[in-house]
Structures are given as structure tokens and as C-alpha cells.
Amino acid sequence: MGKCGLESPAMETKALGDDKVVLKGIDNVAFERTDTDHGDTSSSGSSHGEFVQDSGSELKLPVRCPLDGEKKSDVRRGSLHRVQAAGQERKVIGDENEERQTVKYTWQVVATIVMSLIHLSVGTIYGYPGVMLPELTDPDTTDIFLSTNEAALFSSISSLGAAFGAVLGGVFLVRLGQRTTLLIGVPLTTAAWLGLAFAGVPWLIQAMRFVLGITTGFIAPATGIYILEISHKKSRGVFYGVLTTVRQMGFLCVYALGSSDLGWRNVSLVCAGITLVPFLALFFLPNAPRWLVTQDRVEEAQKSLAFFRGKYYDSTSELKAITDQVGQHAEQNKAFITQVKMMMEPATLKTLALLVVISVLSTLSGYIIVTTYTVTILQSTQGDLDAYISTIIIGAVRVGGTLVHLAVIDQVGRKPLLVASFSLGTLCVAGLGGYFYVQNTTGDASYLGWLPLTCMVVLIFCMGIGQPVVSIVQGELLPTTVRAAGVSLIMIIMFLAGFVLIQTYPLLSGALGEHGAFWLYSGAGLALVLVGGLRLPETRGRSLEEISARRVRRASLSPSLA
Numbered sequence: 020m021g022k023c024g025l026e027s028p029a030m031e032t033k034a035l036g037d038d039k040v041v042l043k044g045i046d047n048v049a050f051e052r053t054d055t056d057h058g059d060t061s062s063s064g065s066s067h068g069e070f071v072q073d074s075g076s077e078l079k080l081p082v083r084c085p086l087d088g089e090k091k092s093d094v095r096r097g098s099l100h101r102v103q104a105a106g107q108e109r110k111v112i113g114d115e116n117e118e119r120q121t122v123k124y125t126w127q128v129v130a131t132i133v134m135s136l137i138h139l140s141v142g143t144i145y146g147y148p149g150v151m152l153p154e155l156t157d158p159d160t161t162d163i164f165l166s167t168n169e170a171a172l173f174s175s176i177s178s179l180g181a182a183f184g185a186v187l188g189g190v191f192l193v194r195l196g197q198r199t200t201l202l203i204g205v206p207l208t209t210a211a212w213l214g215l216a217f218a219g220v221p222w223l224i225q226a227m228r229f230v231l232g233i234t235t236g237f238i239a240p241a242t243g244i245y246i247l248e249i250s251h252k253k254s255r256g257v258f259y260g261v262l263t264t265v266r267q268m269g270f271l272c273v274y275a276l277g278s279s280d281l282g283w284r285n286v287s288l289v290c291a292g293i294t295l296v297p298f299l300a301l302f303f304l305p306n307a308p309r310w311l312v313t314q315d316r317v318e319e320a321q322k323s324l325a326f327f328r329g330k331y332y333d334s335t336s337e338l339k340a341i342t343d344q345v346g347q348h349a350e351q352n353k354a355f356i357t358q359v360k361m362m363m364e365p366a367t368l369k370t371l372a373l374l375v376v377i378s379v380l381s382t383l384s385g386y387i388i389v390t391t392y393t394v395t396i397l398q399s400t401q402g403d404l405d406a407y408i409s410t411i412i413i414g415a416v417r418v419g420g421t422l423v424h425l426a427v428i429d430q431v432g433r434k435p436l437l438v439a440s441f442s443l444g445t446l447c448v449a450g451l452g453g454y455f456y457v458q459n460t461t462g463d464a465s466y467l468g469w470l471p472l473t474c475m476v477v478l479i480f481c482m483g484i485g486q487p488v489v490s491i492v493q494g495e496l497l498p499t500t501v502r503a504a505g506v507s508l509i510m511i512i513m514f515l516a517g518f519v520l521i522q523t524y525p526l527l528s529g530a531l532g533e534h535g536a537f538w539l540y541s542g543a544g545l546a547l548v549l550v551g552g553l554r555l556p557e558t559r560g561r562s563l564e565e566i567s568a569r570r571v572r573r574a575s576l577s578p579s580l581a
Contacts, residue, residue, distance in 0.1 A: 122251050123329025130249055130304055130327070131258045134242040135265035136297035137201065140208055141239055142269015143290045144231050148174040149270075149393040150277030150410055151286065162284075163221055167525065174391050175521035176225055177232035182514035184236020189507025191237065193358060196310045197245035198301060204237030205298045212291035216284050236514065240506045247494040248307035248502075249327045252562040256428040256491065263487035264421035269293075270390065271414030278407040309499045309563070312341050340564040344499055358504035370496050371505055373554055378509050380547035381489045382516045384441065385448040385540030386482045388524050389475055397471065399533070409472055416476050420483020432559040433488050433495075438552045440485025445544030447478035452537030459532050495558045498567040 152174065155165045165173055184204075191200040211234060215227035242262060250258045272293075276286045308327075311320035320341070324334035362371055389396065393410050428436065451474040458464035497505040527536045558566050 121329070122253070122332055124251070124254065125329075126304075126327050127250055127254065127258060129300075131246060131261050133297045133300045133304065134246055135261050136300075137205060137238055137242050137294075138262045138266040139269040139272070140205075140290070140294040141235055142266040142271075143273045143293060144177060144208075144235055144269075145390065146270035146273040146414070147277075147286070147290070149391055150274050150407070151283045152392075153394050153398070154277075154283055162282075163218070163224060165221060165224075169221055169225070171522055171525050172225060173228060175518045177228050177235065178514045178518035178521060180229040180232020181236040181239070182232075182511045182518065184233035185240065185507050185510040185514060186236070187233070188237040188240060189504055189511075192241060192244065192310075192503035192507060193313075196306045196314075197241040197248075198304060198306050200237055200241040201245075202298075202301055204234045204241065205294055205301070208234040208238065209291050209294045209298075212287050212294065216287035216291065232514070236510065240503075240510050243490055244494055244502060244506060245307050247491075247563065248309040248499075249323075251328065252560065252565075254429070255495075256433075256559065257425055259491050259494075260421065260425040260428050260487055263483075263490070264418060264425060267414075267417035267421050267483060270417055271411070274393075274410045274414040278411055308338070309341055310503070312338075312345050313499060317342060337562070340562065341499065344564050344567055358501045359508070362501045362505055362508075367498065367501060367505075371508070373550075374493050374496060374505075374509055375512055376550055377547060377555065378489055378493065378513045379516050380543050380550065381441070381486065382513050383520060383540060384444065384544035384547060385451075385537060386444065386478065386486065387517055387520060388536075388540065389448075389451075389478060391521050392524065393475075396475070409475075412472075413475055413479050416480045417483050420480040421487065422483075423480075424484045424487050427484075428487075428491075429559060432557050433492055434551065434555050434557050437485050437488040437555065438548055440481040440488075441544055441548050441551070444478050444481040444485065445541050445548065447474040447481070448537050448544060449541040450474045451478075452534040452541065454534075455532065455537065456534035459534060492555065492558060495563060495566055496556070499563060 152165075152170055154160065155163065155173065156167075156170050158164065188200060188204070191203065195203075208231065211227050211230040214230070215224060218224045218227060243259065246258050246262060247255060273286065273290065276289055277283075281289070305323045305326050306319070308320040308323040311317070311323060317338070321334060321338055324338055325332070328334055328337075362368060393413060394407065397409050424436070451471060454464060454467055454470045454474070457467060464470075493506050493509055494502060524536065527539070531539070556569075561569070
């Protein structure tokens with residue numbers, strides 16, 4: 020039997036040193052094992068490969084001699100495929116073991132409730148102008164009066180403040196973590212609401228709205244990332260959807276308060292009280308395990324996983340997946356600017372660019388204009404229903420849409436919800452523009468008086484289903500090593516886009532007419548549908564580490580798919 024270049028010459032047994040022995044069997048096949056391997060040599064020889072095991076541990080590349088007419092490269096390639104298949108099988112077995120474990124969701128639910136109460140406050144911040152502006156712009160008011168330009172600034176300045184807050188919040192999220200960032204942002208929110216309630220001059224009102232925007236830049240990404248990082252992959256979509264649902268309840272809450280006789284000052288006091296509720300609960304929650312790993316605090320991360328999964332859940336494999344992804348970058352992740360530099364890696368940069376495009380297009384799709392100028396838009400139509408009653412109806416529909424989102428997000432998936440909801444929402448924005456076109460060109464659109472409220476209700480319902488998907492994929496598609504900085508950067512761009520959008524709406528509607536403005540917004544919605552449908556990957560049912568690993572594999576196979 021001659022040499023083949025892939026193994027030792029033919030022999031029955033041969034000592035190799037270090038307690039290793041080559042065992043020869045039939046078909047010119049060699050096996051190498053240690054003397055701790057007590058398998059039957061005769062049965063071993065009937066297999067087709069050379070399996071090297073050191074102390075019975077790691078499986079090495081199987082090798083056999085080529086048959087007549089067979090190339091050595093074909094042998095090596097076939098051996099490599101068998102190893103890859105074996106590795107995949109071991110991964111599947113590990114996943115099955117994880118699936119069989121019982122996860123306790125008690126503290127995940129508690130954390131979701133706490134973060135949701137914070138998002139209730141976020142909803143009141145953004146819903147406040149939509150129902151309070153008519154009182155503040157009433158010429159007959161005996162309180163503070165805002166001019167048209169001041170009213171536009173009042174509506175948009177919180178988005179400008181949120182852009183600044185996202186910059187500071189990004190640094191805090193990297194250095195201090197989500198929990199500590201919230202402990203800073205929540206009391207500042209309460210103080211800003213109190214300052215607004217007792218403001219005596221217009222500039223102080225604007226300043227407090229700006230501060231509220233800054234704190235939103237802290238707490239909005241912090242709560243979302245915290246829930247994404249503590250949730251088990253089976254329930255991540257639902258728990259994140261709860262945040263959105265409660266945020267919509269914040270809109271409904273402030274709409275209902277604004278429709279009463281409380282006045283804008285008393286409504287501000289109520290909103291200040293809402294922010295205090297979850298503050299104390301934050302002291303009883305641990306830091307998110309993934310953030311702890313980025314700070315090289317692995318032991319604390321394991322305790323945090325045990326806290327959120329239950330004491331009988333073996334979190335070893337989950338923790339290993341997190342630490343493997345963070346790897347040697349753990350020390351570097353402690354700096355915000357370092358995470359920004361790490362985002363320049365091609366695959367991550369492409370993912371970030373996709374998320375920025377989707378996020379900005381969702382902001383420009385007209386949804387924010389409808390929620391900010393709800394009463395103003397309804398008062399400009401020729402509908403019969405009271406504008407404030409209509410606002411409450413719209414607020415209730417917002418909540419209904421997010422409840423549907425909760426029911427289907429982990430069954431249908433992210434991409435179908437995004438595409439379907441924004442497709443229908445885009446038609447509604449275009450329909451609203453069509454109504455204003457008829458009203459502005461003919462002067463009488465009373466026979467279409469049902470159309471504006473219908474379009475707004477359907478739009479808000481669709482956005483309640485689809486808008487949360489934008490926030491979810493922001494955190495899911497970015498790897499743990501850059502998630503805090505990446506989400507903060509996206510939020511900065513989104514808030515700046517929101518500021519420009521709200522600030523320019525009066526100018527745009529004056530130049531193009533309301534119909535031209537809404538048709539322009541519907542074009543942005545259509546672009547979002549196309550980009551999301553063609554480029555957005557599905558993330559349902561995968562852990563954050565699995566999503567990142569899949570992105571890396573796609574990038575290695577085809578850079579254009581990253």
C-alpha cells in the first residue's frame with residue numbers, strides 16, 4: 020500500500036508519541052486516537068476518515084486517501100464539508116438543549132412594566148402640542164399667547180432638544196449603561212414638566228420643551244435597548260411592543276386631559292406626576308447583561324441573566340454567545356468614540372446606513388405631522404365632529420394599532436408588518452392630500468367631510484402596527500459592540516429630521532398647499548415601503564447574537580447583501 024500524501028504509510032498500528040496511536044483499518048483508512056479512547060479498533064476501521072482526538076475532546080479534520088482517479092483536493096474538500104456538517108449538528112443540539120429549558124418571565128415582565136411607564140411619559144411629551152396649541156394660540160387668552168412662528172417652534176423644539184439629548188445619552192449609554200442613564204433622565208423630565216407648568220413668559224415655555232426633548236433623547240433609546248437586551252428571543256418582539264403600546268397610551272392620556280377644562284398648566288402638572296411613578300422601581304432592577312459584558316463585568320452579567328431567566332435556567336450558552344461576539348473588544352467598548360469608529364466596519368456601516376434611511380423615511384412619511392397638528396388639521400376641515408372628540412378617537416385608535424402589533428409581531432415577522440402597514444398608511448396620507456386638494460380648488464368639500472378623519476384614523480392605526488418595527492430593528496440589527504452608539508446616532512438623525520419636518524410644515528403647506536405637503540409626505544412613505552421590502556432582513560425568532568452572526572456570514576458571502 021503506497022503513500023497518498025494525506026496520511027502515513029500503511030500499517031496496523033504506530034505509536035506517534037504523546038499517547039497517540041494510528042489505527043489502520045480496511046479501505047486504506049487511518050485513524051489517530053489517544054489511549055484514553057477505548058473504542059473498538061475493528062469497528063473503527065470500517066469508518067471512512069481519520070478522526071484526531073486529544074484526550075477525547077475536539078474533533079479534528081477527517082482525512083482519507085483518494086481513490087483511483089480522485090484528486091487530493093476533492094478529498095480535503097469533502098472532509099471539510101463533513102466537519103462543517105458535524106459542527107452545525109452540534110450547534111443544533113445546543114440550540115435544542117436551550118429550547119428545552121424553562122425560562123421564567125416574571126422579572127422580564129416587571130422590567131417591561133417599569134420601562135413602559137417611562138414610555139408613557141414620552142407619549143405625553145409628544146402628544147402635548149397636538150391638543151394644547153389651540154389654547155396657547157387663542158388670541159382671547161388671558162394667559163401666555165404664542166404667535167404662529169412661536170407655535171411652530173413650540174411643537175418642534177422638543178425634537179431639536181432630543182437630538183442633543185441623544186448625543187449625551189449615547190455617551191451615557193456606553194459609559195453608564197441604560198439603567199443609570201434612566202436614573203438621570205427621569206427626574207430631569209419631572210423637573211422640566213414642573214418648569215413648564217409654572218412658566219411665566221413664552222421663552223421659558225420654549226426652554227422647558229427643549230429640556231423635555233433632551234431628556235427624551237436619554238430615556239427613549241435607553242428603555243428600548245434595555246428591553247431588547249434583557250428579553251429572551253422568544254418574547255423580545257412582544258415585550259418591545261408593550262413599550263410602544265404604553266407610549267401610545269401616553270398620547271391618549273394627554274389628549275383626554277387636553278380635551279377637559281384643566282388647562283395647559285394643570286395638564287403639565289399631571290404629566291410631571293406620571294414620570295415619578297417608575298423612578299423608584301429602577302433601583303430594584305440590575306443592569307442589562309449585554310452592557311455588562313461590554314464593560315468586562317462578566318460575573319455580574321451572569322447574575323443579571325439568572326435574575327431575568329430564573330435560577331433554574333442554565334444561561335451558560337447564552338452568556339458564551341454574548342462574550343464571543345464582544346470578544347476582544349470588551350475594553351474598547353467602554354468609550355463612545357471607539358464604538359463610533361467600530362461602526363466604520365463595512366458590514367456594520369451598511370447596516371447602519373439602511374437603518375438610517377428607513378428611520379428618516381418613517382419620520383418624513385407624514386405620521387408625525389398628523390400627531391403634532393391633530394386638532395389644527397381637523398379644525399381646518401369641513402367635518403361635523405368636534406375636533407377634540409376626534410382627537411380622543413385617534414388616540415384610542417393608536418392604542419388599538421399597537422395592541423394588534425403585540426398580537427402578531429412574533430408570528431408574522433418584522434418585514435411583512437413594516438411593508439403592509441406603511442403601504443396602507445401611505446395611501447391614507449395621499450388621501451388626506453386629495454381631500455385638501457378638492458377643498459382648496461373647489462372651496463366646498465363638505466360631501467367628503469368623512470374623509471379626513473377616516474384617513475387619519477386608518478393612518479394612526481397602521482402606524483401603531485408598523486412604526487414600532489422601525490424601533491425594534493434599530494436595536495436588533497446592530498451588534499452588541501456598537502448598539503449603544505449606533506442607536507444613539509440614528510436617534511440624533513431622526514430627531515433632527517423630525518424638527519425640520521415639524522418646523523417647516525406651516526411653510527410647506529403655505530407654499531404648496533396642504534395637499535402638496537401631504538402628497539410629498541406620501542412619497543417618502545412609498546420610498547420606505549420599497550426600501551424595507553427589498554433590503555430589510557427578517558429577525559423574528561433569532562437571538563441578537565444569531566442576527567449579528569447571520570449578518571457577518573452574508574457579508575462574507577456577498578458584500579452587497581450585508
